[in-house]
Amino acid sequence: MAKKGCEFIYVGKADRKHTLPQDEINELIYQSSLKFENVVRLKGGDPFVFGRGGEEALYLKERNIPFEIIPGITSAIAVPAYAGIPVTQRGVTTSFRVVTGHEAPSKKISQIEWETFLNDETIVFLMGLHNIELITSKLIGLGKRKDYPCAVISKGTTPEQQTVVGTLENIVEKSKDLPSPAIIVVGEVVNLRSEISWFK
Numbered sequence: 001m002a003k004k005g006c007e008f009i010y011v012g013k014a015d016r017k018h019t020l021p022q023d024e025i026n027e028l029i030y031q032s033s034l035k036f037e038n039v040v041r042l043k044g045g046d047p048f049v050f051g052r053g054g055e056e057a058l059y060l061k062e063r064n065i066p067f068e069i070i071p072g073i074t075s076a077i078a079v080p081a082y083a084g085i086p087v088t089q090r091g092v093t094t095s096f097r098v099v100t101g102h103e104a105p106s107k108k109i110s111q112i113e114w115e116t117f118l119n120d121e122t123i124v125f126l127m128g129l130h131n132i133e134l135i136t137s138k139l140i141g142l143g144k145r146k147d148y149p150c151a152v153i154s155k156g157t158t159p160e161q162q163t164v165v166g167t168l169e170n171i172v173e174k175s176k177d178l179p180s181p182a183i184i185v186v187g188e189v190v191n192l193r194s195e196i197s198w199f200k
Contacts, residue, residue, distance in 0.1 A: 002040075007036070009028065009032070011025050011028065022052055022055065025052075025056070026055065026056055026059040027059075029041055029056055029059070029060065030059060030060060030063055030065060033060070033065045041053075041056060043072065044072075044075065045072050045073065045074045045075040045076075045078070046071055046072040046073065046074040047069065047071075047072065048069070048071070049074040049075075049076060049098060049126075050098075050100055050126050050127065053069065057069065074098070075126065075156060075157075075183060076096075076098040076124040076126060076183065078156065078157055079153050079156030079157060079183050080124065080151075080153065080156075080183070080185050080189075082153075082156050082157045082161060082199045083151065083153045083156065083161070083163040083185075083193060083197065083199070084192065084193040084195075084196035084197030084198055084199070085151060085153075085185055085189055085190055085192060085193050085196070086189055086192060086196070087122045087124060087185075087187075087189060088122065088189070089189050089192060092120075092187075092188050092189055092192070093120050093121050093122050093187060093188060093189060094121075095121040095122070096121055096122035096123070096124060096187070097117075097121055097122070097123050097124070098124050098126065099112060099123060099124070099125050099126070099128075100112070100125070100126060100127060100128075101125035101126055101127050101128015101129070101130075101131050101132075101135060101183075101184060102126075102127040102128060102130065102131060114138055114139070114142055115142060117139060117142065117144070117186075118142060118143055118144065120187070120188065121187065122185065122186070122187035122188075122189050123185070123186040123187060124183060124184070124185055124186075125183060125184040125185075125186070126183055127180075127181070127183075128182075128183070128184045129152065129154075129175070129178065129180050129181075129182040129184070130180070132152070132171065132172055132175060132184060133172050135184060136150070136168045136169075136171060136172055139168055139186065140168050140169070144168055144186075145168070146167060146168055146169035147167045147168075147169065148167060148168045148186065148187075149165070149166075149167060149186070149187060149188055149189075149190035149191050150165075150166055150167055150168050150171040150184065150185065150186050150190060151163060151164065151165045151166070151171075151184070151185045151190045151193065152164050152171060152174075152175040152178055152182050152183070152184050152185075153182060153183050153185065154175075154178040154179055154180070154181070154182040155179065155181065155182070156181075156182075156183065161199065162178055163193070163197075164178060165190060165193055168186070171184075
């Protein structure tokens with residue numbers, strides 16, 4: 001929908017393959033704002049949900065560059081919805097949690113409070129396909145049932161969307177051929193997919 005005459009600069013990130021590191025993206029946005037009347041940093045999902053939007057906004061603020069934030073719909077909600085999985089459901093769960101599935105390698109100690117995941121809320125892991133074995137084994141090790149429902153949704157909301165449903169015990173094997181990007185949904189709401197699934 002962009003008008004003709006716009007310059008497009010791709011800085012997308014695939015699994016372990018980044019076009020530019022984040023600090024260079026920040027500087028590119030800043031330099032572009034000095035060169036062009038309007039600059040749009042377009043992101044999938046919501047820029048403030050593991051989208052590094054906060055870092056980019058702070059970078060511009062420090063350099064006195066005015067900006068506007070337009071919220072999006074996070075993939076943590078949109079992708080399960082496209083797979084027929086509501087993240088909350090009356091009588092099943094009244095809350096959900098969004099967790100990064102890929103902490104920065106520089107972190108020596110995980111900031112994820114794994115021991116708090118033992119209740120029945122839905123857990124949505126973003127960017128977690130590469131670490132799915134660690135995620136599922138950690139949850140089982142902390143006391144989650146091995147047969148606890150789990151789903152992996154690859155390329156959600158696109159024509160290439162694929163969904164695999166299983167349990168914490170078998171989802172690693174079932175999802176081994178799915179490409180990134182993908183999200184992991186853990187919770188009883190996964191069982192609703194068999195009835196609500198609508199996107200083929």
